[in-house]
Amino acid sequence: MPDDCSRTKDYTILIIGASYAGITAALTILALRDGQKPPLETYVSIPNLKKESQGLNLKIVLLDKRDGFFHTVSTPLVHVTPEHASHMWRRYTGFPKLRRPDVQIIQGSVLAINPDCHCVAYMDGQGQSATISYDYAIISTGLRREWPVAPGSDHRSIYLDHALNSACSVRAATKHGVVVIGGVGVEFAGKIKMAYPHNSVTLVHSRDQLLSKEPLPERFKSRVLEMLREQGVKVILGERPGVIMLPDNTYRIELNHEAHIFADRVLWAISQGVHSTGFLPDSILNEDGTIKIDAQQRVLGEPLLFNHVFAAGDVTERQEIKLAGTAMLMGLVAAANIYSLILADAGRWRRAVMTSCPPVYLEPKMSLSIGSNMLSYCGGDEASIREGEDVARVVFGADLGWQRILNSLGLQDHDDDRTVY
Secondary structure: OOOOOHHHOOEEEEEEOOOHHHHHHHHHHHHHHOOOOOOOHHHOOOOOOHHHOOOOOEEEEEEEOOOEEEOHHHHHHHOOOHHHOHHHEEEHHHOHHHOOOOEEEEEEEEEEEEOOOOEEEEEEOOOOEEEEEOOEEEEOOOEEOOOOOOOOOOOHHHHHHHHHHHHHHHHOOOOOOEEEEOHHHHHHHHHHHHHOOOOOEEEEEOOOOOOOOOOOOHHHHHHHHHHHHHHOOEEEEOOOOEEEEOOOOOEEEEOOOOOOEEEOEEEEOOOOOEEOOOOOOHHHEOOOOOEOEOOOOEEOOOHHHHOOEEEOHHHEOOOOOOOHHHHHHHHHHHHHHHHHHHHHHOOOOOOOOOOOOOHHHHOOOEEEEEOOEEEEEOOOOHHHEEEOHHHHHHHOOOOOOHHHHHHHHOOOOOOOOOOOO
16 A cells, blocks of 8 residues: 555656547546546446546646547548548647646657656657656557558648648549559548549459458458449459559559559558557567557556556557557556556555456457448348448448547547647
């Protein structure tokens, strides 16, 4: 049991990575600190933590390499229709909920973590090295993906230029059309064909089946192929293409089993992502780079060193198919458990009451927006597979679910003109 002096100390919660999991964790702690209901509370049963919050001295530090919250799910849309681009990247400082004295936002990249002294070394946006101490930390750094599957810049202004240039080149591909290479390009191909129906769109994938590695029903995988073709997308499977740029800035795509094809624009969508855990010791990582965690999202491997460190989202071993909603729930659980530990340490509770992410939310599931249509698998047997444009409007809306996410987090309000930290 801590002594009386320790009970009045300040607590710093460092959140490394402020996308779906990280920003949910921050908002959860702030809500509990303010005696309010945390976001997404209806999905996970957590103790009534908010009633004991009065007088706690908390500080949240958000450390992220980007200058804002980007809707990663939206990349197939923003790179083909530029009017969506600015809406999908919201600067952190533009959210009124994050503009408060107990929140610090740092744009920077993590260099190392030292659990012995509870500190993290990072490089800020100006290339300067610095350190920050923490009492508790949440690692939610996610996956590192290549353009165009993810933005090619950590700055909103540069991202907007990239997205506009990409969209303009796709729109102008009227002679030979667009070739999308890689299985990650399913939604890219569908959105391009929907936006520019008179442009030729071809998807080339090295495997003999789309989504071949995903733990999904065969009916779902075969229906994805059918829906693409129904949208007018030509799909070529079992080919590892070679791409040659021609003098007129068009491309020749050489195939092993079919005649070569030409394209005005080639989009590479082969990036499955690399887990952003290079700053962590191997003892807490799996072979694929994911972080070992227990059911309460606490980091495993070196419990005496990392018992104050949690992890959530794509960077963890428990999320086989990467979903924004699951990452958000994991962020909620990690934050609630940290808050419970703080209450116990501060003498508010006799002991911490920990919670877990319900297993149902960790089961394989997927929703794909294919052109104007949608295909969704909600887990379990094939009976949960749904499709249709009406379903797409309900689930995704006009912005691939971005406004629904913002609403669920209470982030509807945003000052778009706030451009400086």
